[in-house]
Amino acid sequence: MIAEAVPPSVLAMIRSFIGTICLFWMARKELKTPIDRKDRKWFFLIGMLAYFVTFQMVQLGIKLAGASTAALINSTNPVVITFLAGIILKEPLTVIKRVCLFLALLGTFIITQGASGSGEIMGILFMIISVLSFGFASIQMRRLTQKYAPILITFYGMLIGSLLSLPVGIYSSLREPVSLTPFVVLVLLYLGIMGSGVAQFTWTKALSELPASTCSLFYPLQAVFSAVLGAYLLGESFTVHFYLGLLLISADIPLNFWDTRRQFPEKA
DSSP states (O other), X not given: XXXXXXXXXXXXXXXXXXXXXXXXXXXXXXXXXXXXXXGHHHHHHHHHIIIIIHHHHHHHHHHHHOHHHHHHHHTTHHHHHHHHIIIIIOOOOOHHHHHHHHHHHHHHHHHHHTOOHHHHHHHHHHXXXXXXXXXXXXXXXXXXXXXXXXHHHHHHHHHHHHHHHHHHHHHHHHHSOOOOOHXXXXXXXXXXXXXXXXXXXXXXXXXXHSOHHHHHTTTHHHHHHHHHHHHHHSOOOOOHHHHHHHHHHHTHHHHHHHHHHHHOTTTO
């Protein structure tokens, strides 16, 4: 819908800047906190990967593969985050988490088998790149939340991502038409405030409270909501492969909830 009115790079740039403004208001009390020189590279890396590369790849993936398929591929974040959390953060990989990882991988494999045309395949490829970049960034977020407030990490990351997206967005707007109708503006405001501001802050906050691997396994909820909204608002139709993949990946939700309550009864 909005992908036809605004080029992906321009959309990513606009939602980043709106999100930055929203986060600035939320983080204003924490901005006096000094950032150690040795940590500045990690703030930059988070901004580049989580809020520039990921945003750009997600918008391209949605345009080429469709919102529902893109969300379903995005639900494989648990695979990357859990794998990296085990290597970098030394987080334990329980039996239940192993089962969830297997279901996520199997569901993703099934959904990609139903892809048709080079455009959709490229869209899936862009989404895989976004998953890899956001997964590594989330691990670094988890490390920094032990030292800095989650809202501060999110704000600086979004600010860096916005600045990096500026030249790409401007270049794209000069090459492709941009149609800013009142409806499109409302959608952009929603994406910037809720999708880029509030959602990203709550994600960083969750990482400060629970292991990265546990947080990541709630990602399949995106696929469920996107499938329902994609069918209702966009009239998207789904193949048998999509439904099978959705079923397998969505099974992660109750399993992960049960495993989280078992490990962290005071936080679940």
